[in-house]
Amino acid sequence: xxxxxxxxxxxxxxxxxxxxxxxxxxxxxxxxxxxxxxxxxxxxxxxxxxxxxxxxxxxxxxxxxxxxxxxxxxxxxxxxxxxxxxxxxxxxxxxxxxxxxxxxxxxxxxxxxxxxxxxxxxxxxxxxxxx
Numbered sequence: 754x755x756x757x758x759x760x761x762x763x764x765x766x767x768x769x770x771x772x773x774x775x776x777x778x779x780x781x782x783x784x785x786x787x788x789x790x791x792x793x794x795x796x797x798x799x800x801x802x803x804x805x806x807x808x809x810x811x812x813x814x815x816x817x818x819x820x821x822x823x824x825x826x827x828x829x830x831x832x833x834x835x836x837x838x839x840x841x842x843x844x845x846x847x848x849x850x851x852x853x854x855x856x857x858x859x860x861x862x863x864x865x866x867x868x869x870x871x872x873x874x875x876x877x878x879x880x881x882x883x884x
Contacts, residue, residue, distance in 0.1 A: 774811040779834065781809040783827045786861050797826055 784794050795805040798819065807813035815823075824831045860871050 770811070773814050776815055776835065777809045777811040780815065780823060782861055783834070787827065794826070798822060
């Protein structure tokens with residue numbers, strides 16, 4: 754009788770699993786914030802759309818060699834891609850994210866139509882503030 758073959762999730766250490774789940778979610782979040790489809794981002798990365806879907810869902814590990822490319826596409830440092838919210842050196846700030854940052858993260862989770870509505874409201878307020 755053949756032993757049961759374990760899938761990769763069963764073989765991974767819990768910390769690894771959590772890391773790749775969080776990284777996949779972060780990539781999906783950044784992709785959506787930039788109004789990119791999975792197909793568009795996959796094309797930029799040179800992978801199939803299905804592969805990108807597996808990265809975002811943590812069914813496949815995002816290769817470390819892909820992190821600089823993702824960071825360049827999203828115009829953030831690799832640490833930002835890894836969602837490291839450490840304070841910048843010398844800032845002395847610790848603790849939770851500012852309220853405006855929490856609001857931006859909440860807006861990013863809204864459906865696209867609601868995101869556009871919020872964006873239009875912000876554009877109106879900012880235009881009035883510069884008069």
